Amino acid sequence: MKNKHVLRFTVVALFLISATSLNYFEIHKQLDIFSHIFKEINLYYVDETDPAKLMDKAIQSMLSSLDPYTTYIKESEIENFRIQTTGQYGGIGASIRKREDYVMVVSVYKDAPADKAGVRPGDLLLAIDDKSLKGFSDSEVSALLKGSPGTQFTLKVQRGDRILDLKINREEIQLKAVPYCGYVAPGIGYINLTNFTDKASKEIKDALTDLQKNADLKGVILDLRGNPGGLLSEAINVSNIFIPKGQEIVSTRGKIKEWERSYRTLDNPVNTDVPLVVLINRGSASASEIVSGAVQDLDRGVVIGQRSFGKGLVQQTRKLSYGAQLKVTVSKYYTPSGRCIQAINYSQRNEDGSVSSVADSLRRSFTTRNGRTVYDGGGIDPDIVTEPRRFSPILSALIQNNLIFDWVTLFVDKKGRDKIDVNFRLSDNEWTAFKNWLKDKEVSYQTRTEKLLSEIVETTKDEQYFVEIENELNKLKKRFQRSKEDDVEKNKQEIVRYLEEEIVSRAQYQEGRIQKSLTADHDVAEAIRVLTHPDEYRKILNP
Incomplete structure (x- = not known):
């Protein structure tokens, strides 16, 4: 009986050793094949090759077959990875995004170097120490703005029709986990x-x-x-x-x-x-x-x-x-x-x-x-x-085309940040001013009804019915287009709410935006309702 157990253990052990050896052999074999292919391509391919780019593509392709969270972090990207885990970096404390040929400031953090230097949302970043930023991507500009705390540079920005030179001292930035x-x-x-x-x-x-x-x-x-x-x-x-x-x-x-x-x-x-x-x-x-x-x-x-x-x-x-x-x-x-x-x-x-x-x-x-x-x-x-929370097609279009962002930039610059607090409300006159400003702006968007109408047109063409109902479909499209012209007023409550949040954020930063948004937050309202009804709260947890 004892010999049977010994024999069974030996067979299992040999199987595990063989499986492990086979796995390592396969890894070694594939690495050997890959290294030969890599070497041959770089030596003999008809055009010049970039070994670093080829290897990067090979690695990314291999990892993409796994899951999106298994990633290769190059040495040049280690700093960004560290920022994600610590929320800490040396820089100016501003978020940016691409806007045509330049990069635009979207927001600044309260009391950060950018805030102290007078950088404002809507500023176009033209140059850093006389180095033009035209054509630079947002990631390239971000890398230039980051640096060792204590270092200084001059940032040239365009604000409306003004050009400003702002002196900025980089500092250690700690992003708040609880804003x-x-x-x-x-x-x-x-x-x-x-x-x-x-x-x-x-x-x-x-x-x-x-x-x-x-x-x-x-x-x-x-x-x-x-x-x-x-x-x-x-x-x-x-x-x-x-x-x-x-x-x-x-x-x-x-x-x-x-x-x-x-x-x-x-x-x-x-x-x-x-x-x-x-x-x-x-x-x-x-x-x-x-x-x-x-x-x-x-x-x-x-x-x-x-x-x-x-x-x-x-x-x-x-x-x-x-x-x-x-x-x-x-x-x-x-x-x-x-x-x-x-x-x-x-x-x-x-x-x-x-x-x-x-x-x-x-x-x-x-x-x-x-x-x-x-x-x-x-x-x-x-x-x-x-x-x-879902945005209407018109509000989504106003946001995506930077129309709300641009109007708020002009509005805050004229009104003054010191006159805006978290209780700010847009007046009827200010709403009318916003609508008048929009009149000569291009706002292109497609509603769900329009999408369905387009699908009907394509279907009727496929099924040979289009000629018979073409006039009716065109009349419907024109009637619907006239109805769309009133979409801004129809969605006034939603658009005003978003405008107020954006305006408050310019004067009261991220904290103010969150605080303002909570006043009309359906999830928060439901949470308050449950917490103020102890019997219902207990019933949910103890059905």
Whole structure:
């Protein structure tokens, strides 16, 4: 009997050794083939080749067959990667985007070097120390604006018909993970978390501590909408602020068993009793889903909004030669109930190479601590589903064509930033001024009705009916075009709301914009309603 066990163990061991050897042999074989091809092409191809570009294309093509989160980070891109994880860099504190031949300032951070020097949204960046920026991309200009703290340069900007030379001293910029916290209703606190950098949990802790100075704190709203995630460790730490010490928040499982881990809260929480609502939407991913998933699975709070993104993959960075790094997916994460919320299966591709989301019919059910049913395979489903904020076609067109941005730039310059606070309201005369300014501007957009009408035209042509109804279709199109001319007035409430948010942001920065937007935020209103009705709150968590 003993010899049988020894024989069985020997066979299994030999099989594992053979499998491992075969795997390493295949890797070595393919590397040998690739290196020969690479060498032959660079030596004998008819035209001149760029070995670096060829290798970069080969690497990108290889990684694209895996998942979008496994990426190659060149040495020149390491600084940008560091900024993503720390929110810290040396620069001027402004966001920019391409505008025709130049790059335009979109926003500046409060008290940052750009703000101190007088840089304003709408400024076109013409030159840095007499070096023209014409034709430069936004990423190229961004690289020039960044630099060692303490270094100085002259930025030439165009503001309307004026040309200004602004002296700027670069500083260490720390992007806030919590740009705003405050009270949105009597006793209801609100915290906005935009990313999970290495200081996210500290900022959340400070924000909650500040809210708790009000002895009448009845509930807290943690806003994770649009938060793409970040550091796994910070997801644990943020959860720990509301969840007791020693509780599992997430576990990871992958090919390498030694890397499988269970992540638990390590510290004493700040507050485990205050009623909690977490807001999520389609833009909430990764670390945001770890926090909202843990809150939901442990019945610590109510989740409100729309289904989250569904990124249940964990990445790890591996150092490469010449200062480069590889960010590689090494495992999947699982919430306390045991569900993986990864929405797309990258390991099974369609014949055309595309990937598909997990069908709702294939999602498996799990239970929370109190026995509520939750599902895997497609993000976090909110306990209360709300409609997302959608812009009308006319507002989308006004935003995309920079028309709202440009009018607000002129408006704020004329009115004065000191006369604008978070309670600013656009007057009827100012609304009329905006409409008059739009009259000679080109606003091109297509409504859903127009799209359907175009499809009808194409279908009638295919089915040989077009000649018979061409006149009727043309009359309908003309009538609809006349109706579109009134779209600005028809959507006045929505457009005014966006104008007010943009105007407030120019004087009160990102914090002011968030605060202004909360006054007409349906998700926040629903969260306030639930938190001010304790019986309903408890019923959701204990059905």
